[in-house]
Every structure is written in structure tokens, then in C-alpha cells.
Amino acid sequence: MQSLRDQDALIPQPRGNLTTVCAVVLVVVTIGSFVLMSPQGLFGCVVMAILTVTLGPLLHGVCLLTEETVHHSNRYHGRALLNMLPACGLSGTNLLIPGLAVLLLYLTEHTNQYQLIFLVPVIYTVFKRFGILCPSEVEVSEICESRKMNVAHGLAWSFYLGYLKLVLPCLEDSIIAFCATHQASSPLWGRSSRKLLILIPLDTNIPDKLEEEDDNIHFYDNLPNIEKNRAGVRNRVYKHSVYRVHDEHGRQVHDCVVEYATPLLTFYRMSQERMAGFGEPERRQQVLLFYRTLQHILDQSLECRNRYKLILLNDERKDDPHFLSKAILGHLEQQEKEEFNLNPPPFQETQQPFLTATALPPNEEWHRPELMSREPTLMISLEQPQPLREPVENTDHYLRGY
Template sequence: MVTVMREDDLVPRQRSRLPLMCAVVLGILALGFSFLLDSDRYTERVGLIAFCFMLETSLYSMCLFAEEWIFHLKQRYHGQIRRIVEACFNGHVLLGMFVISLMLKLGGVSFSYVHLSTISLKCAVYLFSKSLSVLGPAPAEISEICEVRKMNVAHGLAWSFYFGYLKFVLPDLDEKVRNFNATRMRLSSPRLHILLPLNAAAPNKPEDEDNHVVFHENLPELQLNRAGVRQRSYKNSVYKITGQNNETYYCALEYATPLQTLYMMSQDRDAGFGEKERKEQVLLFYRTLSQILENDLDCRNRFRLVLINDEHTGEPHYLSREIIQHLTQQEGEIHMNPIQENLVHPLPEDRVMRDVYGAAGEDQMSSDPTLMFSIPQSLRSEPVETTDNYGQ
């Protein structure tokens, strides 16, 4: 389960379709305004402008085709020209240009020298603007494309973290915590707490950030054969967290190791990865990873993502305070898939019967609400008639 303080202030939401809706509304208003100003041969002018736009797009696609065909035919497309055509040309644009030209022809519209000159000028302006990146996508559009198509660095790191580690570590966490609680001590939370600092600086030891977070011991190991490595070991560490009033908590926690990759990329000039991009990728990593894990029923309710705001790096015990806030918040949550030894305490049979039927002389309406269980019955038992008129 994912519950992070200040999530609305830090984690960006997925982009909506508001720009598309606004563009449609503004386009309709522009068409109506143009019609009011000059309604003579309105349909003809709309068709010519639409034809110009599609012709301009097709001409630029021909420029892309020249690049791909001359320099990348073998390496990128394995000598298949059809794949170059699919990569450079938009089939809807070509079809629309053909349909519009056919409609103009059937409507009796002939391309005069004035029309051809206008079309030529429009194509020239478009091609020059495209070459100078005047008509290039805005940064917000590029960001949306990368997020929708899962092309960001954060997407790849989140999926790699899931398939390479969390997918088989989290489902096994229940058994490891159960064994740990039975032989040693009871953890304050059965979940794996994954720390995500916004500055992506993940130290090797949490003690280096906060001396109130101290390593205690490791949970039982998980050994798997992975990618040619026999009996590869996976361990989760239990830490002791001390609060301001000397109260102690124990939980399994670790930093998200892919954040180290983001941090090192931001320190390498060749990666072209600045501090601003790094923070955006950390937040996108958090959002992507939370969605992946929530959609996996074997991982849900077995993790906790903890965002660490780098604005508080000057506070010596900010990390321990943040973890304790998450631990105390979990105490009031309803767990859909709890660990029985930790979170569910079965009641004795007499306690169950007393909760169901009530103690003698006790007013049921005034008593505190209790958890009620029905007595298990066999599915093969014979039906019993309980109506008042039975036997009459």
C-alpha cells in the first residue's frame, strides 16, 4: 500500500486530455469566426487549407525518408524500404490528402495559378519553420510523449527494479517476517520500506544519514538461480529506529538501488542529466513503481514507498522521524492481506460466542462494537426450516 506524506505536493499527476479539448474548442470557434467574416466560397477555402497542411506534412516526411533510406537502410531497417515508409509517413495524412483533393476535384474546384502560388508559399514557410525547430514539440509535449510511451529513464529503472528484484522478494516477505517474529522479535511492520530520496543520493548505510536508524540484523535469505548465477542470495535488512522520546521500532527497510544510477548519471557530464531532470525522474520512478506494485496482487500490501524530501537534509534526525510517521500511520490502516501472526489475533471460541450473542445481562445496543464471526458450518448440511408457520 502506498501512502506518502505531501504526495500531492511532490508527485506529478498523469497528464489529462485538457489540451486536446481546448484545441478542439478553439478550432471550432476559429471556424465560426472565419465564416462570419467571409462566408463566400467558405468550403472551398477550408478544403484548400487542409490540403496545404497535409501536403506540407508529406513533404517533410519525404525529407525524413531521404535520411533513413540513404544512411540507415541496412542498420536500422535491415534493407526493408517498407519499414522506412511506415516510420516516416503517416498513412492518415496521405489518405486525407487524397480524399480532400478528390472532393475538391468533384466539387469543381480548379487549382489556379493563385492557388498554386499560395500552396507553394505555405509549404515553404512550413518547411523552413520545421527546419528551424519553430514548429517543434514543446518541452511539455516531449515529456508527455515519453511518459505515455514509457520512454523515460525512470520507467526502465522501475520495471527493472520490479522484474529483477521486487517481483520475487516481496511475495516471499511474509514467510521471512513470520520466521523472524517466531524466533527473534516482532517487527513494527511486516512491510518492506523502500526509501526514495528526491536528490537520488542513496547512501550505503542509513546510519550515515541518521544515527537513530541502526542496523539490527538481516531477515532469512532468499536464494535463487538467476541469469547463470547459482544460488544468488537476496537479503533484506532489519533496522532499529529510535524516536525522539526513546521509543524504538523495528522494520525492514532499504534504499531503492536504481536511484544510485540516477544520481551517478547526474554527476556524469556525458549523460546530459541535470539536477532538475534527476528530480523529475525520481518522482516519475516513484509513481511508476507504485503503479506496478499495486497492480501485482503478490506484491500489494507488502511494501511501503517513503519519499525523502531533500529540503530537510540539514536535520540530523529527519530520516528516523519520517520512517516513524509511516510506521505509526500503518497502525490504523486496514490491511487487505495481513500476516496472521502480526495483524490478526484469533479469538477463543467462548469469546466468539460472547461477541455474537452477548454476555448475560448486557445491553447489546449500548456495548462497544466488536468483530463478529459466524460459526463455520459444513456446506453439505441439510437445510433447516426456521419459519414460524412450519408444520401448520
């Protein structure tokens, strides 16, 4: 069975700030070296470098603005020009930095390198348009992840808002109603199996029936339908299937609600369409991002908390014909142990520790305390609140007793 450590190693983590730290260290080391070697004219050289670096993107933004103004102004609503400027990279900050650099260069009277100032931005613009200075795949991926522009982010939110948020709050009631009509199935439901088990295979290979994937899994019945009025459709039906999962020896049997994450079918179909430009490596990466995004969304959802379990299936162990049943049973057993450790049974107190029967006054009836074998309840008193008593000095009373 795939361990949780291996599963965590598969899931990509959000990109951090190590790139920024490396860039800052590189700038500090370079400027420090220039200070040690030739401190004269260092300020002018720094200003010249800033100007040559920022003028290239600025000039490229002007070219983009020309294209947008002539052919695509209908994409921008309202004040088109004010919306086009930041979209083309001509925001206030991008305009302010080159302006300050030009002013500082003028004040320092570095006039012998003006040709370089004009030549570098022009070369940058040409290289940019011919794809030589295009963003790398890592940069594009980072932009898409930070701005939630991946296919995985959209499908994860759609799966949550259009399905899980609607059915998970009603799942427990459906299971209770199912067990009431299926008495033979009731003992086979553990605490961990009263959740929706969502399977997420990395290869997006999703069969129509789970028993086709593993013969230790058998369809048992469907839960009662959940009906919702949705998008103009009256009483739209949502249903879940109950499967009976056996181990290899037939000793462990669990009834549980299992299904694949249906958005994975979209990933698979996109990888089969040439015009989608969605190959197998991209599909695998998007599945992992889908898992991470969906896990984050469900962890923050009060309606869905503790009503689901995401099971990531690694495609490297497909040679085992009972891999799926082992993965399901492994997650159920682990969840049972986690819930047992986190919620230990309450301590059952049988008698009061500091009060014995011999210490009771005569003719008093002995009341044994109730066993703490049920959930605590809230007790509300209907009596009016009484005023607090003032302290009474009774030291002298105790002294007279001695």
C-alpha cells in the same frame, strides 16, 4: 514530518486531454467567426488550410525517408520500405488527408492560390530542419510518458521484475523465521512494519548505511537470505537488513526492514556524467516519475500487494538531523491507524439475544456459543445432500390449539 498531502502534490499526474479540448474550441470559434463575417468561399478556405498544414509534414517525411533509405535500411527488418514509411510519418492517414484535400480543392475550382500550396510546405520543411518548428519540451515529455520511453519507466520495471517480484512474496516468511531466532525483537514488529519500506529521496542522495544519515536508526541484523536461481546463477542471494528505529525521546522503538531504492543510484550517476545529458532538474523529474510508475506497477501486482511501502523523501527538509527516522515512524504509525480502521476487531457475542436459559427445555444441556476471537474458517460437511421436503399444510393444527 512530510504529510501525505504534500507528498501527493509533488508527484506529477498523467497529462490529460485539456490541450485537445482547447484546440477544438479554438477551431469552432474561428470557423464560427468566418461564417458570420464571410460565409462565401468558407469551404474552399478550410480545404486550403488543411492542405497547407498537412503538406508540410508530408514533405518533411519524404526527406526523412530519403535519409533512412540510403543510410539506415539495415535498422528495419523484413519489408524495409513498409516499416520505414510509418516511422517517417508517412502512414496511411497522413497520406489520405492531403489527398482528399487536393481532390476537394480541385472540385471547388480554387485555382488562384496554388502558389501558396507549394510555398508553405517548402518553408515548413526548412524551418523544421533548422529547429524552428521542433517539438517543445512539454510535447517531448508527453510523448515519452505516453509511450513509456522515460528512463524512469525502464528503471521502475527493472526494479520490479528483477528484484521486488522475486523477494516480496518471501518477505513475510523471512520475518517470521527472523523473529523465531530473535525473541527480543519479536515484540517490536508491528503489523505495518512487516513490510519492505522502500525509501525514495528526491535528491537521490543515498548513503551506504542508514545510521550515517540518522543516529536514531541502528542496524540490528539481516533477515535470512533468499536464494533464487536467476539468469544462470545458482542460488543467487537476496538479503534484507533489519533496522531499529527510535524516536527523539527513545519511547517508540520499531524493528523494520528498510532500504533505499537502488535504481536511484543510476539517476545520480547519470546526473554526474556529462555525456548522459541528465541535469539536476531532469533527475528530480525522473525520480518523481519513477515513484509514480513503481507505485502503479506494485498496486497492480498480486504477488507484491500489501508487502511494501514506498516512502518519498523531500529534499527540502535536510536540515533536520532526525528527518529520516521521523518519516519512517510517521508512515508506520499512519499505516497502523489505517489498518485498524479498515479491519475493526470482530464483535464478540457472549450470549444468544433471543434465547435465555429459562426458555430451554428441561434436561437439556446448555452450550454457550464460542467467542468470535479467531479468524473465520471454512467448514465442509461430508454428509450426502438430502432432498428438499415438500410444504405441509398445518394451519388447521394451530387453529385446533386455540
